[in-house]
Every structure is written in C-alpha cells, then in structure tokens.
Amino acid sequence: MPTKKSSKPAIKQIKPSGKTDENFFSWVYDVARQIPKGRVTSYGAIAASLGAKSSARMVGWAMNGAQKLKPKVPAHRVVNRNGMLSGKMHFDTPDAMEKLLAKEGIKVKNDQVVDFEKHFWDPAIEL
DNA sequence: GCATTGACGAAGG
DNA sequence: CCCTTCGCCAATG
Structure with missing residues (x-):
C-alpha cells in the first residue's frame, strides 16, 4: 500500500528557506528527544x-527552533555545563523550563539544577 | 559582504 | 578564584 505520499519528512525545515545543513541540527533534535524523563x-x-564537541553553541542554537519542531523537543532537559538553566528565557515563558523540570522530578534552585550530576545523562555513553 | 551576536565550553591570566 | 579571551558555526543586522 504505497499510498504513502511523500509527506512529513522526519525532521527538517529549521528554516522555511530550506537551507541549513539539517544534518547536525537534526541529530541534535534526535538526541534531545531521547533524553529520558527526569x-x-x-x-x-x-x-x-555528535563529534562536534567544540560546537556546543550550535546545539544551543538548534534548540532555538526545537520549541516549534514537531514533535517538540524537550529542550528543557538541556542545560549548560554548569547545570544552569541558561535557556529558560528563550521559552514561551521564563518559568516554563523550570516548571517542566520540576514536573519531572528535577529540582531547580536559583535557575540551577539541583544534583545536576545525579540527573546528568550522557548521550555518548547511555546512547 | 562584513560585523555582531549567541540557549556553550575550555583555557589562560 | 574570578574574569577575559578564543574557538565554533550559523543567523541576523
């Protein structure tokens, strides 16, 4: 039943222009979606x-579009190296990230994840 | 087309 | 120990 029209391409289109090598970006989204709850x-x-440890900034930039992506990417589970919610301000509301984390059992204090190491999930190892 | 910025990170002073 | 600088690469002005 090949009635499958070519529609809905997994992930892509960060930009309506269709530019951008979504390779790197897509990988970021893919990994982010696999982050276990909590x-x-x-x-x-x-x-x-992903093999681009020096491009941490690009990951953050990728998250910028992650909020609108479908399915949405749990960008709230991604914080900086210090465990600080550096990107909370980029959500719909500054409280969204903190709220979502708290909902999953992660405590946030002063814009920072409590016991960050304990909740840390390394895609290079777990994945 | 060049200059600045950015949800980061590691290294240097 | 805190602050500054550099690197990374793409988007925006």
Missing part, C-alpha cells in the same frame, strides 16, 4: 556525542 544533559555533551 534526566538532563548539556549542550556540550550532545555536541560531543
């Missing part, structure tokens, strides 16, 4: 698992 990881860890 766990967090860092931008650098994701970048490193």
